[in-house]
Amino acid sequence: MIISMLRNKARIQNHLVDYYYKLKEPPYSKKNLVALVACANHLNRTIMNLVYTNQIYDYQKASH
Structure with missing residues (x-):
């Protein structure tokens, strides 16, 4: 799912996706798999x- 989100980042x-690229930037850049697992945990x-609070995802409300 995370890889799919990375592929569709332009749309x-x-x-x-912002979190993934934050993990990948220097000076402490993470390896690809480490960043993907961290994003999967964040997605979870x-x-x-969102399920517990009965809300719909909104990029503007999401904490960065």
Whole structure:
């Protein structure tokens, strides 16, 4: 799912993609798999929060 989001970054704004590129920038750039797993964990937490609070994802409201 994260790789799909990275491929569609030009069409859809997403804070998980922003988070991935934040992890990849120097001086402490993470390896690709480490960044993908971190984003997957972030996605899991985001989905659970949206389900518990009965909300729809909104890029403007998402914390960066």
